[in-house]
Amino acid sequence: MKIFRLIINIIPKEFKNKSKYLLFLFFLGSIFEVLSIGVFLPLLTELTSSNIEVIQKFKLFILNFFPNLKLFNWIYIFLTLIAVVFLIKNLILSYIVYYQNKYIQDLTVNLSSKLLEIYLKQKFVFHKMNNSSKLIRNINVEIAGFIAFFTNILKSISELIFLSGIIIFLILFNPLITITVIFLFTFLSYIINLYTKRTLDKLGSIRLKFSDTAIKNLQQSFGAIKEIKIGNLENKFTSIYKFACLKTASAISLYSTLQQIPRLIFETFIVFIACFILSITFKEFDNSYVLTLVGIYTLTAVKTSPAVVKIYLSIQQAIFYLPAVNVLNKEMNLKFKKNNAKYDFSEKNYFDKKIILKNVSFQYSGTKYSSLKKVSFEIKKGEKIGIIGESGSGKSTLVDLIMGLIDPSGGKIEVDHFNLQKIKNFWQSKIGYVPQNIYLMDDTIQKNLILYNEKNFDKRNVLEVLKRSNLEKTIKNLSKGLKTVIGERGSRLSAGQRQRIGIARALYRNPKLLILDEPTSSLDKNNEKLIIDEIHKIKDITLIVVTHNEKILSKFDKIISLKDGKIKKIRIQKR
Ligand SMILES: Nc1ncnc2c1ncn2[C@@H]1O[C@H](COP(=O)(O)OP(=O)(O)O)[C@@H](O)[C@H]1O
Numbered sequence: 001m002k003i004f005r006l007i008i009n010i011i012p013k014e015f016k017n018k019s020k021y022l023l024f025l026f027f028l029g030s031i032f033e034v035l036s037i038g039v040f041l042p043l044l045t046e047l048t049s050s051n052i053e054v055i056q057k058f059k060l061f062i063l064n065f066f067p068n069l070k071l072f073n074w075i076y077i078f079l080t081l082i083a084v085v086f087l088i089k090n091l092i093l094s095y096i097v098y099y100q101n102k103y104i105q106d107l108t109v110n111l112s113s114k115l116l117e118i119y120l121k122q123k124f125v126f127h128k129m130n131n132s133s134k135l136i137r138n139i140n141v142e143i144a145g146f147i148a149f150f151t152n153i154l155k156s157i158s159e160l161i162f163l164s165g166i167i168i169f170l171i172l173f174n175p176l177i178t179i180t181v182i183f184l185f186t187f188l189s190y191i192i193n194l195y196t197k198r199t200l201d202k203l204g205s206i207r208l209k210f211s212d213t214a215i216k217n218l219q220q221s222f223g224a225i226k227e228i229k230i231g232n233l234e235n236k237f238t239s240i241y242k243f244a245c246l247k248t249a250s251a252i253s254l255y256s257t258l259q260q261i262p263r264l265i266f267e268t269f270i271v272f273i274a275c276f277i278l279s280i281t282f283k284e285f286d287n288s289y290v291l292t293l294v295g296i297y298t299l300t301a302v303k304t305s306p307a308v309v310k311i312y313l314s315i316q317q318a319i320f321y322l323p324a325v326n327v328l329n330k331e332m333n334l335k336f337k338k339n340n341a342k343y344d345f346s347e348k349n350y351f352d353k354k355i356i357l358k359n360v361s362f363q364y365s366g367t368k369y370s371s372l373k374k375v376s377f378e379i380k381k382g383e384k385i386g387i388i389g390e391s392g393s394g395k396s397t398l399v400d401l402i403m404g405l406i407d408p409s410g411g412k413i414e415v416d417h418f419n420l421q422k423i424k425n426f427w428q429s430k431i432g433y434v435p436q437n438i439y440l441m442d443d444t445i446q447k448n449l450i451l452y453n454e455k456n457f458d459k460r461n462v463l464e465v466l467k468r469s470n471l472e473k474t475i476k477n478l479s480k481g482l483k484t485v486i487g488e489r490g491s492r493l494s495a496g497q498r499q500r501i502g503i504a505r506a507l508y509r510n511p512k513l514l515i516l517d518e519p520t521s522s523l524d525k526n527n528e529k530l531i532i533d534e535i536h537k538i539k540d541i542t543l544i545v546v547t548h549n550e551k552i553l554s555k556f557d558k559i560i561s562l563k564d565g566k567i568k569k570i571r572i573q574k575r
C-alpha cells in the first residue's frame with residue numbers, strides 16, 4: 001500500500017484524470033474479454049444439443065428484439081454473434097493498447113524533464129556535492145526503471161480486472177470447480193513467490209549500483225582520453241567498465257531466468273488440473289454437458305493462462321524495479337526556492353555604490369575547517385579588484401559567495417545595503433562570469449555565446465563582444481563563421497580561443513560586474529599577454545580577477561591576497 005502512495009506522489013497532477021480513464025478502459029476491455037468467452041456458450045450448447053436453461057432464455061430474449069430471426073438456423077445466428085463480439089472487442093483492445101502506450105510515453109517525457117528542472121533549480125552547493133553521472137542516471141535510467149515498474153503494475157491491474165471477470169463468469173457457470181482451481185493457483189503462486197522474491201530484491205539493487213558505476217566509467221574514459229592514450233591505459237579502462245557491465249548483466253540474466261521458469265511450472269499445472277477436472281466430471285454428467293464444460297474450460301484456460309503468467313511476470317518485474325520508485329520519490333520531493341521577486345528592481349539603476357563583505361565565513365558541509373574565515377572588504381562600483389593566493393586558499397569560494405552561488409555560513413554580503421541573499425536572482429543577472437574551467441558545448445560558436453537564449457538574440461551585441469574579446473579574426477577565418485561547430489568541450493579550438501569565447505560569453509550579458517577566475521592559468525606566455533591586454537581594455541565595468549599571476553594586476557585598484565581562507569593583505573594601488 002505504501003507503494004501506491006509513492007506512485008501517486010510521483011505521477012504528476014496532469015495525469016490523474018488520464019490514469020482514471022485508463023483504469024476505466026481496462027475495465028471495459030475486461031468486460032469484452034469475458035464476453036468473448038461467454039459468447040461461445042450458446043454455440044456449444046447448440047452443437048452438443050444439451051439443454052441449458054440460460055441459453056433457452058437467451059434465445060427468447062433475442063427473438064423478442066428480432067422476431068424475424070426465427071427463419072434462420074440458430075447455429076448461423078450464434079456464429080454471427082461470435083464474429084461481431086470479437087470484432088468489437090478487438091477494436092476496443094486496439095484503442096486501449098494505443099492509449100496505454102501514449103500515456104506511458106507522455107509520462108516518461110513529463111517526468112524526466114521535470115526531474116531535470118528540479119536538479120537545475122537546486123542550489124549550486126547541491127551540484128558540488130552530487131556527481132553529475134548520478135544525476136544523469138536518475139534522469140535516464142531511474143525514470144525508465146520507474147516507468148517499467150509502473151507499466152508492470154498497470155499490466156497486472158488490467159489482467160487482474162480481466163481475471164476477476166472470468167472468475168465471476170466461471171463461478172456462475174460451475175462454482176465448485178472454479179473455486180477449487182482458484183485456491184490451487186493462489187497457493188502455487190504464493191509458494192513460487194516466496195522463493196523468488198528475496199533474490200529479485202537483491203538483483204534489483206545490484207542493477208542500480210552498477211549501472212551508476214558503468215555510466216561514470218564511460219564518462220571518465222572519454223573525459224581523460226589524452227591521459228589514457230599516453231599512459232597506454234585503454235585496456236585498463238575497458239576492463240573497469242566491463243566489470244561494472246558484467247555485474248549488471250549477470251543480475252539481469254539471473255533475473256530473466258527466474259522470470260521464465262514459473263511460466264513452465266504454471267503450464268504443467270494447468271494441464272494437470274484440466275485432466276483432473278475431466279476425470280471427475282465425465283462420470284457425473286451426461287456427455288453433452290461434459291462437452292460444453294470441456295469447451296468452455298479449454299477456452300478459458302487458453303485465455304487465462306497467459307493472463308496468470310503475465311500477472312506473475314509483471315509483479316516480479318515490478319519488484320525488480322522497485323528501488324527506482326524509491327529513488328525517484330526522493331528526488332522528485334527535492335524542494336527548490338521559487339524565484340524570489342520580493343523587491344522590484346526593474347526601474348532602479350541597481351548596484352550604484354558598492355558591495356560590502358562583513359566577516360564572511362564559509363564552511364563546506366562535510367569538512368572540519370572553514371574554507372573562508374571572517375573576510376571583510378568592499379568593492380566600489382567601477383573598481384578593478386585582484387584576488388591572489390595559493391591554490392586552496394579560498395579564492396574560488398570567495399568568488400562563488402560574491403555571486404550568490406553559495407551562502408555565507410557566517411557574516412553577510414551586501415549590495416547597495418541590500419542583503420545579497422534577498423536579491424539573488426536580480427544580482428546574478430548583472431554578473432558576467434568566466435570560470436576556471438570554461439564549459440563549451442558541442443554546438444555552434446553563436447549558441448555557445450548566447451547559451452541557447454535565442455529570445456533576446458542581439459546580433460550587434462554579438463559582433464561587439466567578439467571585437468572586445470579579440471575573436472573577430474579567428475571567426476572570419478572559419479568557413480562557417482559564427483555557425484561553426486566547435487566540438488565536445490570546444491575540442492576544435494585552442495586553449496586561448498576557448499578562454500576568449502568564455503570572456504565573450506560573459507560580456508554578451510552586458511554585465512555590471514565581470515568576474516574572471518584564473519583566466520590565464522591554461523595559456524602560454526603569448527596568449528596570456530593578449531588576454532591581459534584585453535582585460536585592461538575592458539572599461540566601465542567592475543572587475544574581479546582571480547589569478548596566480550600578479551603581472552596581470554599592475555593597473556588594478558586593489559589587490560586582496562588570501563592565505564588559508566583569511567585575508568593576508570589588502571594592497572591599494574594608484575592607477
Ligand atoms: N565542494 C567542496 N567540498 C569541500 N571542500 C571544498 C569544496 N570546494 C572547495 N573546497 C575546499 O575549500 C578550500 C578552498 O578552495 P577554493 O576556493 O577552490 O580554493 P582556490 O580557488 O583558492 O584554489 C580548499 O581547501 C578546498 O579543498
Ligand SMILES: [Mg+2]
Nearest residue numbers: 395396397436
Ligand atoms: Mg580556484
